[in-house]
Amino acid sequence: MEPYLEVLGGLPTTLALSSLSLVIGAIVAVPIMVARGSRFLPLRLATRAFIDVVRAVPPIVWLFIMFFGIAETGVQLTSFAAATFSLGLITSAYLAEVYRGGLLAVDKGQWEAASALGTSRRDIFRFIVGPQAFRVALPAIATFAIALIKDTSLAYTIGVQEVFFHANSQAQVGAASPLLILVTAGAVYVALSLPTAWISRRIDTALRKKVAR
Amino acid sequence: MSLDLLSEWYEYLPDLARGVWVSLKLVGASLVLGLPLGLLLGVLSASPIWIVSRLSIVLVETGRAVPAVVLLQLAYYGLPSVNLTLSSFVAATAGLAWLTAAYSSEVFRAGVQAVPHGQKEASEALGLTSADTYRFIIIPQAFRIALPSLLGLSIQVFQVTALAFTIALPELLSEAYNIGYTNFRFLSVLTLAGLIYVAIVIPASGIVQAVERRLSRHIPSETG
Secondary structure (H helix, E strand, O other), X not given: OHHHHHHHOOHXXXXXXXXXXXXXXXXXXXXXXXXXXXXXXXXXXXXXXXXXXXXXXXXXXXXXXXXXXXXXXXXXXOHHHHHHXXXXXXXXXXXXXXXXXXXXXXXXXXXXXXXXXXXXXXXXXXXXXXXXXXXXXXXXXXXXXXXHHHHHHHHHHHOOOOHHHHHHHHHHOOOOOHHHHHHHHHHHHHHHHXXXXXXXXXHHHHHHHHOOO | OOHHHXXXXXXXXXXXXXXXXXXHHHHHXXXXXXXXXXXXXXXXXXXXXXXXXXXXXXXXXXXXXXXXXXXHHHHHHHHHHHOOXXXXXXXXXXXXXXXXXXXXXXXXXXXXXXXXXHHHHHHHHOOOOHHHHHHHHHXXXXXXXXXXXXXXXXXXXXXXXXXXXXXXXXXXXXXXXXXXXXXXXXXXXXXXXXXXXXXXXXXXHHHHHHHHHHHOOOOOOOOO
């Protein structure tokens, strides 16, 4: 039983890594989204290039750049910090596009009607367009969050002691059948994505009720 | 960018090019194996035989829910437990083919569902057999709908090949890591490797978008 419990011991680290990088990415995505829609052409193009490049490079390459690469500049990040920054960076690029899609999906008439009523731009965003855009973006955010949880397994390559790190090391030392250990690790990730999908569906239903026609 | 860096990168290029070649071969093998399997799983998951449909759904859902690195390691380190030892290339192909099959089966299924129902009814009215209806009417149209998604999936599979590093396959990332490990200049070589991924993925995505636009010419765009 012990090798399997060892695998579960990585759960707090996996959860911390997923939630931290999701929160960081979700916040950083806001200015990126704004820059992506800027009226200033060079900024718009530079942001687009940034988003494309971040998404084109595989996550494991970002992990290596942050961990092995950055160390050469004299800044040695801990493996956890390097993993959080890499996954946060990737999250910000993806979510910036998701937010943008959500905003674009809100009918232009909503802005026009709200400003005709004399609502300030900030209030329009906060009370009228923002909530509608969030409802549209939520399924995509949840899908991304699930993909992110799966990607945290890559952090084992730079030594973050999350679920897969323990599964891998238990399998390497032959503490238990590698097959069973790896299946256990796989099951942990499945078990983590199920509640994520469930919470997202619950929120979606709750939000949908408000706008049911 | 200094000239030193460029000449350094020039020295790395032959090794990295070899790695790119391995990555591309892996993508090819995974697609050749995974796409037909995906089509099969897509069909079988709608099978009236309970056990067949359940089993296909389980294969699809695990392929999607389990991290790719776990799939690769299962094939490489897990299968020897049941006396099946694969080389790293074969193991990587097996893992990625499973992933490809799982994701593409959903794409195929969505493609078939997107063909208007009237097409099927019209074929029946004309007396076509069910097999012929699929072969000549539904699948060709479904394929056209699914093509952009399948191409997008292929690009993702290319990005996932980087994980074959963890099972010692000498693909692009492994080659870059080995150079960095030898001369302790990780930043430079990893940046070059990243740029190579960018140089392949971004133009490929552009092509996919062009294909998508071309295939949907007959559909009036919503934005006008």
